[in-house]
Amino acid sequence: MKIATYNVNGVNGRLPVLLRWLEEAAPDIVCLQELKAPQDKFPEKAILNAGYNAIWNGQKQWNGVAILARNMEIEEITRALPGDNDDIQSRYIEALINGVVIVCLYLPNGNPAPGPKFEYKLKWLKRLSDRAETLLSLKIPVLLLGDFNVIPTELDVYKPEKWINDALFRPEVRKAFKDIVSQGWTDAVRTLYPTEKIYTFWDYFRNAYQRNAGLRIDHFLLSPEIIKKLISAGVDHHVRGWEKTSDHAPVWIQIDKIN
Template identity: 40%
Template sequence: MKLATWNVNSLTVRLSQVEEWIKKAKPDLLLLQETKQENIKFPHEAINALGYKSIHNGQKTYNGVAIISKYELLDIQNNIPGFEDGQKRMIAATVNTNHGKIRIVCVYVPNGQSVDSDKYFYKLDWLKHFTLWLKNEMLSHPDIIIAGDFNIAPQDIDCHDPEAWKNNVLVSKREREAFQKIIDLGFSDSFRAMNPSEIQYSWWDYRMAGFRRNLGMRIDHILTNKNLINKVTMSAIDKEPRKSERPSDHTPVIIEI
């Protein structure tokens, strides 16, 4: 089974890139973030034409998450239950694979803007409620994969210049602690588990020739529970889509189980 996550930074702009990548990579599951589309605008027909099913939790202009799947998508959950939030940042579904039933959770964690802003505290609050929901979700779903744009570089190795970014969003102590609390529930960062010392990034700023100069961060993650991490055979970052004309500032992250 191949699963990938990709923040596409507007599916309206990059649908053709997503279609091309699906045809080339042939994932069983593709999780998208920042679709920036209302549900009525999501291109289900185009996805169906490629042989996939799809679900979407979106809004106009901002946010939006989707799961594209070869499998039937069951027991769908939009947003974090009990957390009042108008922003569309999470969607979950269960799929029945050769490895049994797996709960798939697609997330687009808030960016946080700056550590002294209201958006930063919203990010921490969102992560707190997400972690509480996830802890409960684990009681009824033994196997879970969480994937998406976490907007957190978990370690200094995941940031091109840790000293320059020190005490900023994406790398701040409180964000990293929140990420670790998810890991502590019983999850593994699949890329780092398979590539302990590899320096690779999944996001590069459009400004300052960030991609050409490799001024990036690894902020897109696929977390698997401990049972599944033992079955992961590959975890990689595909930089090719970032080389496209008018690319997303993120690129796909992939695992194979």
Template identity: 45%
Template sequence: MKIATFNINGIKARLPRLTEWLAETRPAVACLQEIKSLDETFPGKEIEALGYHVLTHGQKAFNGVAVLTDGKAGFEPPREVRRGLGIDGPKDGEGEQARYLEVEAIGPSSTMRVACLYLPNGNPRPGPKFDYKLAWMEALRARMAAIWAEEVPAVVLGDFNVIPEDDDVWSVKAMANDALMQPESRAAYARLLGDGWTDALRTLNPRGGVWTYWDYQGGAWQRDHGFRIDHVLLSPECADRLEAVGVDREHRGREKASDHAPVWVELGT
């Protein structure tokens, strides 16, 4: 079973790229981030026409996540477990941003808990946005501990906005002051792994050097100046089934592409 994550960077601008990726790679479960759309304006019909069920947690113009399940492969519509982690945004009176959607993905032979997330960027730092990032990561850790306690097969995936190791970035010096690479961000991510979750991409690529994001500026894609911030974390029940992991980086090079490439895992039965 293939499970994937894709920061689409605006569903309306990237809909042709999304639908062609779904048609070409056919993940059983696909998690999207930065859909930048309200639930009622999300172009679900175009995705449903491919045979996918759609569940969204949207927000106008910013953030937003979605989970798709492949009806043609026998999956039911994603069954919502939780949306949001109860953390208000960094602005006074802003309320909670649309960054977390947890579902039951019910397939023909198994059921899996899937949590799709878009973790706060945290820039500029220091300041309220970086404080918000760290608070959000602590809330995520608590939620992941609750999932762990249920002892269910679980995958937590999405854009974590954390570069975990020095070999996860093209230039440590270039990103040294960025919130994505600060010791506090890395330590919070490391605590998730310390709790027993498996970083799928790192596990099968222990030497690093695999990017999932290339900025639009400065010719980053053409110069391969990228880094790894899109992660797939597996519970022990899923880690034991890990067969393959990859990055569909060719899709980053297409016309009007997202600045992220899709990341996927293959889990055996």
């Protein structure tokens, strides 16, 4: 089973890119972030025609997450990260697919830091930590995946000294991410490639993609019940080079079927 995450940076504006990639890569499950589309503007028909069922949590102009599944039913669990009933940002959706809990998330950027946006990010990370701990306690296969907007280590960023004060790389954020992983989760990509320079995002400016001046901020965290099923992982780096593409590339893992 191939499971992927992809920050599409506008699902309607970049729909041709998404459909091209779906046909080429043929993932079984896909988590999308940054839909930038209200609930009624998600391109459900085009996604269905591509062979995928979908659930989504849209929002006008910003945010938005979706889960796609090919030839599998999607049983929605929740579309709100517990812990703040006043949070209206569409950044979280959780579903059961073929015996696996799929958590699709789009963690806040947090810039500028310090400031209200950074405080919101830290609170969101705390809520995610609490939810992650609850999901682990269920002792079932769970994947947390998506755009975490966290650069875990210096290996995960081009010229780390330039990112010291950025909300993606500040010590508080890296510690919060590390604390979640330490609950018992496995960073799939880094586990398979412990020393390699791997990026998933390249800015549109300063020829970042051409220079491979990137960041690794799109992650897969696997529960203990699924880690032994992990076969491989990768980044579809070339998709970032397509015309009118997202500033992220799709990231994927391959696992043995659970059922």
